[in-house]
Amino acid sequence: MAWSATTIIVVHVTAGDCVGLGYTYSDASVACLIEGALKQVIVGSDPLSPAKLWDALHAAVRNMGRAGIAANAISAVDTAVWDLKAKLLDLPLAVLLGARRESVEIYGSGGFTTYSDAQLEEQLRDWVQRGGCRAVKIKVGTDQARDPHRLDIARRVIGDAALFMDANGALAVTQAIAFGRMAMEVHGVRWFEEPVSSDDLEGLAAIRAHLPAPMELAAGEYIYDLDNARTLLSHHAVDVLQADLTRCGGVTGLLRVADLADSFHIPFSAHCAPALHLHALCAVRDLRHLEWFHDHVLIEQRLFDGAPVPGNGRIGPDLTRPGCGLTFKHADAAPFAVS
Numbered sequence: 001m002a003w004s005a006t007t008i009i010v011v012h013v014t015a016g017d018c019v020g021l022g023y024t025y026s027d028a029s030v031a032c033l034i035e036g037a038l039k040q041v042i043v044g045s046d047p048l049s050p051a052k053l054w055d056a057l058h059a060a061v062r063n064m065g066r067a068g069i070a071a072n073a074i075s076a077v078d079t080a081v082w083d084l085k086a087k088l089l090d091l092p093l094a095v096l097l098g099a100r101r102e103s104v105e106i107y108g109s110g111g112f113t114t115y116s117d118a119q120l121e122e123q124l125r126d127w128v129q130r131g132g133c134r135a136v137k138i139k140v141g142t143d144q145a146r147d148p149h150r151l152d153i154a155r156r157v158i159g160d161a162a163l164f165m166d167a168n169g170a171l172a173v174t175q176a177i178a179f180g181r182m183a184m185e186v187h188g189v190r191w192f193e194e195p196v197s198s199d200d201l202e203g204l205a206a207i208r209a210h211l212p213a214p215m216e217l218a219a220g221e222y223i224y225d226l227d228n229a230r231t232l233l234s235h236h237a238v239d240v241l242q243a244d245l246t247r248c249g250g251v252t253g254l255l256r257v258a259d260l261a262d263s264f265h266i267p268f269s270a271h272c273a274p275a276l277h278l279h280a281l282c283a284v285r286d287l288r289h290l291e292w293f294h295d296h297v298l299i300e301q302r303l304f305d306g307a308p309v310p311g312n313g314r315i316g317p318d319l320t321r322p323g324c325g326l327t328f329k330h331a332d333a334a335p336f337a338v339s
Helices: 028-043 050-060 071-090 093-097 117-130 148-156 172-189 200-210 224-236 249-263 274-281 296-301 330-336
Strands: 008-015 019-027 104-109 133-138 164-166 190-191 216-217 240-245 269-271 287-293
Touching: 008 028, 008 071, 008 148, 008 164, 019 274, 028 050, 071 093, 071 249, 093 249, 093 274, 104 117, 104 164, 104 274, 117 148, 133 148, 133 190, 133 249, 148 164, 164 224, 172 190, 172 224, 172 240, 190 249, 200 216, 200 296, 224 240, 224 249, 240 274, 240 330, 249 274, 269 274, 274 287, 274 296, 296 330
Parallel strands: 104 133, 104 287, 133 164, 164 190, 190 216, 216 240, 240 269, 269 287
Antiparallel strands: 008 019
8 A cells, every 4th residue: 555645735824914824634625624614713813812713613613523624624723823823922832832842852754565675774774874863663564474574674774773663553453462572572663553443442452451561552643632532541542642733633732632641641742744743842741752754754844944854863943933933835835736
């Protein structure tokens, strides 16, 4: 399984001469929803009260369903409004949110099963040697016969760096337990993400109970609201909770999910879209790291001025720029516009 395209929906909200920026990765229909039902709620609202607008947007989508496309749309808008508020106050968003750290640890993520051995080696080596990443993640599960060979390659290339793997829900419970044990004992894999579907709460809990320490089970990239997060946590289904602010309700939603994880004494890790997550994650209390996802890094560095560049396995916000520090490069994006 492979994909050849990724759709990004970019949102701008304005107050006077100030422009706030947000985006999400989803289907182009998200833009139609924002321009339609959500725009009626957004226009005329108070840009200094993003949480109040967040509540109103969720009320507006109640009868169409909050998850999926609606959550993606609200996430993009909420992030844009927070960016706008920070710019109106002439503050970096991290400062406005109350930064707890000056930079965020990243881990290299890609390692697709469609890669040749040479491609896999090159990508992992670049993350460790040039980016300074202390951990990398590869995909597993679609070709279980070949996965041990790919883990061998990864371990040889990255040396002492931590090795993570992500099955994207491709395995059954018994398969995941056996594979997880082998990967930990033979290859030293420390992180097993979505071995089964994140909707299979009992399955995740069973796998977690049978995985050897110090391997950790992670899930949460498909959290769309606080209830999704609470369900994963209350079923003891994860060692580390993930979430993605382009899906879980933007900055407002992300901070709520991270605080909920903290109340369960579970660390938090952010999924993908690293440029957009950066400022908000500086304010998260029990943060483990941020996913430096290959596809999103390419898009963000190509289409946004101000996208972060890693150093020593970390990225930090530019505190000389207000808001989230990103500017959409319209001319560069124009050739890829979806009509």
